[in-house]
Amino acid sequence: MQDHVLKRIDDLISRGNAAARSQSPQDYWMKDVVEAQSWFSSAANAIHQVAPPGSFYMAELKRIVEHEQLNGGFPISSIKKLLGLLQSVQHEAQAGLLVKLEDQVVALAFDDFLDHATQYHKAGKLKEAAVLGSAVLEDTIKRIARKSEIAVNGMSLEPLIDELTKRSVFTQVKAKRLKSYAAVRNHALHAEWEKLDIRDVGAQLSGLRELLDEHLWR
Template sequence: MEIANNILIAALDDMRGGYLVGMKELVEAEIFSDFMDQAEELYSKGYHPAAAVVAGCVLEDALRKLCEQQSKIELRDKPKLSWMNDRLKEHDIYNMLTHKKITANAELRNKAAHGEWEEFDKDDVKEMMSSINTFMQKHFG
């Protein structure tokens, strides 16, 4: 019983010290990584449209997380990727070039999700995944 009590006290100290917030971010980063690994696997097996959809979901969730981190951005219920992208640019979280890359990646994701596969090719998807990986590294380490 004493061991369990000491574990709970240590966990409470960690929470009060802000260390569990870091743990949450580590878990989220691992989830992002797992989904990007799934996108890479789909791509490598020739399913580049599905890879684009999965990678696009990672991007959308990343934008939501960035918005949540900004007290000056109030998230609406079920915000669209384009809305979040615009808010993050307006608040100088990233520059116009990043905004344009995100817009292009979102468009590719939408085309893949709606079966407009003649509008892009596997090289476009590879570039998209690379761009999203770079974005994730920059903003989430």
């Protein structure tokens, strides 16, 4: 995760701790509503930016920010709960676990895409299968490249595959196979349906399952 994001979370935790300490043990509501609103919004936004959709963190964030008492102010307990959630997110992010969780959420969605693509393939719907498979291929290769700190902007699939091979993320054999999948993707992208073969699309779909298992699920 990028250093500036972790630095922002660290700053918010320091600010939240200072705000909580400024209250007396007898207080129920935060006295400075403007500061509480500012911090609460920033902390919630930071969690939203780094926590994967569908994760525990997003569900817990929703529960905290939708508490009915927030309609009348900011209970100290709500501030502390959000502060605790933010600290947990920080620890997970520093350990790289949020990135891994995000990969698994994405892999689950891609699995669904590939299920649909496989059904199209079995039904002989070449175009539909190729388009879905190609979308998964492109996003997955770029996601793997980002994990390897490779800038993906403006780069096509083959140069990315070459760069990942140089860094030993892919073997030469794997790279050759991925480039054949990229060729299927290029034909689908340019609607060159006459250049597509049902067997090549099938090989692409099977290979993508393997790619997800090796690089996103683990």
